[in-house]
Amino acid sequence: MDPAEFCLDPRTELIDLTHPMTPGMPTWPTHPHYCQEIVESYDRGDVACNHRLEMSEHTGTHFDAPLHFVRDGASILDMPLTRFFGRLATISCTGCAPCELVGPDRIRRFEDEHGALAAGDAVLFHFGWDRFWADPALHQHFLADWPGLSAEASELLVDRRAGIVGSDCLSIDGFANTTFPAHRILLGADVLVGENFANLGRLPAYCHLAALPLAIEGGSGAPARAVAFVRRGEGRS
Template identity: 65%
Template sequence: MMDLDALAALFRSPQVRLVDLTHPLAPDMPVWPTHPRFTQELIESYDRGDVACNHALCMSEHSGTHFDAPLHFVRDGAAIDQIEPLRFFGRMATIDCSKVAPRHAIGIETILDFETRHGAIRPGDAVFFHFGWDAHWTEPAPHVAFLADWPGLSEAAAGWLVERQVRIAGSDCLSLDAFGSTEFPAHRRLLGAGVLIGENFARLGELPPFAFLVTLPLPIRGGSGAPLRAIAVVGAPTS
């Protein structure tokens, strides 16, 4: 039987640090050009004499920090509510790609170099690529820097991750395919193999090479993806 007290103590321990990898949902945040903007309308208000506060929301399944489910690019692929919950928890590798040039699609060699320096990526891992693109997230509309020229993942690198049987691949960019791609090879290769794609993640640059990822996407029935809250569990820095 799980020791719940020990688990609770672990999360309260000074040896554990939680890093929030989620951008807040807000009306002024960047969105994919063909997707609806996030809107938040006040429906009930204390100032109007209502007993409670309540907002109506309008957004895309791919608003803010989110997962793409296979259905996003695969006809009859799994929807986000059909993904087993265990997929949302597990070890996470974060590969530093902050020196990669804009529009560049990284290859397998970037992943192999990470493994040489930090250890092997295992089946069941989540693999994230820190391009540093989240630094542009809070720039004012029209979000020119965030919505253009981002780097991404090549089809070969996506295929390598599929062969390694990772469960999630993601980045801090608007798309895991590099800007300008019209064929979306990384999306098609990963989602076609049932690998979830994470996009618009924040603060990947604060993570060590390996951490424990906890993600909780909305279980949208038949959804091609869903916004989520993502937390990385890491050990406290050592002096």
Template identity: 45%
Template sequence: MSDSESTVSEAVQLFAQLEWVDLTHSLEEGIPSVPSHARYGHTLYQSYDRGDPACHYRISMGEHTGTHVDAPLHFISDGAAHYDIASVPIHRLVGRAVTIDVTDVGPGETVSREHIEEWEAEHVPIEPGDRVLFQFGWDRYWSADDDANEFLSDWPGLAADAAAYLTESDVRLVGCDTAAIDAAGAEEFPAHYELLGNETYIIENLTNLEKLPPESLLFTFPLKIEEGSGSPIRAVALVD
């Protein structure tokens, strides 16, 4: 057996020993969508009941529908960081993730740099190349019921100094279980500009973060959309 075959075999055996945690919301009509974004639609095109030989649907949605990743193009209009989701190096979206419990942050409030540093002192340090996930617990409000949706009301987010700390730490990606990494009502989008401007990608609308330990192995695969500002993803974490 060659060295490469041995490495692949070891990886397969390791993956079989780990638990797979799905961090992705299901796509269905009625799920939350910020007012400026397209809503999700699911239309039947072929049906066995109508005598068709197959079944298939047309889906319509925005690039930032459901659990999704933001490309720099989403907020950065020029410069080295101005590129689309198809140009994001896929290896930067896979790797060690640190999950920080910030459920003590209230509606409309923000996580500060000090908050992150205190968590690191009690758990594990954030290392260059990491992905950092923030568990606000906001996914408990996710609903496909248009008339009972609290998800888009007064969600918390990341403060400007916290976003700057993460880019200084050279993290690759920042994720959250809220509608956006900036808190609701933020008009200047400091976290978006700081992170995307430094090629730190953003994942929003995650779920099940409470099932993750402080360290996990994260996989987040976007669609390869030319000139895309983002893409829905299937986000999965591997844990012991």
């Protein structure tokens, strides 16, 4: 079925893969915290409601463009819109230990069970880390010890010509990895990186994705609204 027809089919369920933007939400330690300040309000007697926002390009559910790790690399605005629409593969990795790195064998097992990845696919890894997102008391767990993608797995996904690679963790690289091999390999091959996704546990092995980032001139990344299109009855839960 053509992806456009699939998205419009009444048998299709839309699943939001985006965390709401809220003050106090987890951020990378060196990035600015998300701030939402009232500028105009009805309670103050203003005729409209308006908020001032402050955040990083990499706040919340977002994409990294090649420029994030590649000098003179493509910005988020340079990426073709077609990159953000298409088939989505979700690989379950909830059994990973803290700080564990996913290797290429896990990707090959997924392909053996569900079918081969195709050029242009978005590939998201479901670690279940989004369970630590909403409750401030659990943020310490979200911000530490997350699993990630190994260099070898990243190279395999480049070979498969993936269009997007991401997860529900703060980074596609594992916690405390200071050399960022997954970022460098993927972004160096013009593969977009996506981070802080939500609800990946509700997705089947294959569905469809639409996820548009903000159009930031020269942006090294951008927050996005990501939605999965799933045939009703095919989700994992």
